[in-house]
Amino acid sequence: MAYLPQIIFGIVLVFGIGFFAKNVKRLSRNIKLGKDVDVSDNTQQRWKNMIRIALGQSKMVVRPIAGFLHIIVYIGFVIINIEVLEIILDGLLGTHRIGLKFLNESLYGFLIGSFEVLAVLVLVSVIVFWIRRNIIKLKRFLSNEMSGWPKSDGNIILYFEVVLMCLFLLMNATDTAFQSLGSGNLISQYVAPLFSNLPESTLVLIERSAWWLHIVGILIFLNYLYYSKHLHILLAFPNTYYGNLKPKGQFKNLEAVTNEVKLMMDPSADPFAAADEDAADPEKFGASDVTDLSWVQLLNAYTCTECGRCTSECPANQTGKKLSPRKIMMDTRDRLEEVGKNIDANKGAFVDDGKQLLGDYITKEELWACTSCNACVEACPVSIDPLSIIMDMRQYLVMEQSAAPADLNNMMGNIENNGAPWPFNQMDRLNWAKEE
Template identity: 85%
Template sequence: MNYLPQILFAIILIAGIGFFAKNVLRLRRNINLGKDVDVSDNKPQRWKNMAKIALGQTKMVVRPIAGFLHIIVYIGFVIINIEVLEIIIDGLFGTHRIGLKVLNTSIYGFLIGSFEVLAVLVLVAVIVFWIRRNIIKIKRFLSKEMTGWPKNDGNIILYFEVVLMCLFLVMNATDVQFQELESGNVISQYLAPLFSGLSKSTLPLIERSAWWLHIIGILIFLNYLYYSKHLHILLAFPNTFYGKLIPQGQFKNNDAVTQEVKLMMDPNADPFAAPAEDAPDPEKFGASDVTDLSWVQLLNSYTCTECGRCTSECPANQTGKKLSPRKIMMDTRDRLEEVGKNIEANKGTFVDDGKQLLGDYISHEELWACTSCNACVQACPVSIDPLSIIMDMRQYLVMEQSAAPSDLNNMMGNIENNGAPWPFNQMDRLNWAEES
């Protein structure tokens, strides 16, 4: 018996899964560069959010057309790839459609028939997505940050899905044994006549070629995810689980600021006393680079789907300001990748490269354009929070560099001196009433 096909299949499978595992470890390391944060509270609500948002796609259907098409692709692609289990078993043990030996013919036919129908639906949805992106050219796909690789990535993944679905249907259509069952060939029976003129020796060759290309394509797709925005296929689940639970308008107090305020309010504290020799270094206020952010925020950056819903809802962006919440997340991920490569190149240690997220990737103008309205957070279909990153970097600018805009400095000065944001003495507040 010739074991070469099984050996070759095992090598390809191990290589594909091994490379994917290596990228998962790299991803985990990069996310763990962020500060630790406790998100272990209210687990029942977190599981509920994950089930509703990541699994149930409840925030996708806010925009019905895109949401419905996405659900088709999501369900279709996941369910169709259940057949990968059969392909793996067949590849490793040299069997052919092992499912027919395990399941009743009608049950097996029902499953494969369902997969074929879903494959066609996925093809239709993907074609519509391609038209929306490349012919209709929906505005949110045309922002400045959506050029070059981000633009190409969106199309590449669509081509991937078309090829994989077509290979699946061709594989079924050219499988003579499967077609003779007349069970499950709901779609492929109409494709089979296209190959009817071929010899009996050619059909198995096409079927085997489609079979090999299908599984190799799936492994390539799996490993492509790390480099693509479609990493959200995997990360949407943990990201929605660890998403923000407090009301969107509520900002978390910075512990370092709280400690400073407590010290100032302590009547027994000596403001001129030197810190103890063993006292830890003062904690940095806010964030200027990715390592100042929490690991949840870094997870957010890798989960970003680049769909642009956040930017299309942003009032600052709509009025021509430079801010794009999508770009904030893309910049954070790009900088994090740069830091990760720096660590790899220097054997596990980060060597200062003279860059940081603030300034080199995200400008002051972008940060101060934000109105902190939370529209971007509300719009995100996978619970990403761009506002938290914006506010952390703003805090750094104000508290570490005293680099707030002049209008903001004037307002804070007025609050300190007059108890209100306006430049009027408290004694003059009712003058307007006397004049009337």
């Protein structure tokens, strides 16, 4: 019976991590539904970007208050998780504070003391975050797309953090052996007196409960990620690695179109040649659904943490248009999830559900409001590119559906006929040189 807690711990751990592994598999399968794209170039620059932007949080501090608080929570999260290592070892081996066996008291105390200080800083930051979302009601957390689940999701994450940090401090405060060490209880020594009247057995019970709830809470949080915007804590790293390295103004040239254009311009091409029987069906131009996007764009969608910096910088959104770059990313993720579930429900094959990203999620009105100014791309702290999705969908509208706004059709007609977006004769292009 003495081994019972260890066995239970082992089972909980295996379930928690096993479930998470299953979600990771699903995540990776969904992302791979995107088209292949070659991002094997410039590995050195990519590593640098990942270290600078994801690890170093360089773009978070563009907004100093949110950036600073975020860095505290981020560092707290990373460092306090070292404590989880001890919890797991203790749980599996049936030991108590195994760290003391490896480290001398003062070093152990220093570590736990730092964790305690960080835990308080995280608590403060998280409370400020909650106030920003729920009391100050910052505009970027209140857009249309932020009602319902996204709003709850944002708060649930904050509650999780509060509970986990409190459990950590409670666990230390009620651990009499740890308190009597006299080092490392930097914060918990002020919590401990609250429990000083309780009998030893009750203290042990509270300490054990806090310990168990802490580790179970972490495992639940780990598995919550897949369903939450909080996935960014993992995906920010690959996403910044695979982020665009070219100038932001450079939009990709569609290869399928290049082939067609070359054929058209080739004077030696036989206009009456029979179509090649083996030739594959011509590629669909642009994107109308998530499977037309690249896997990097789909990774972008899962990485988005709905902070809304993109939307708050968007000139169209600022002037009251429907376009919100954040919604573009959220819609892409929602649709991708829907497609993924469809595949799961139909034994691994997608069955047409009569829906698509274009129209059912993202409207034409949103797409045509974009000025392609790259403000959203610049604003994203984790290198997401909403503009590329907007452009791919415009390509589908124009090249597959001829559904451009009439004004744009006029403009394109002018370019085709006289080489300028306005109806001026190309032969008049140099007239300015002679005019007064």
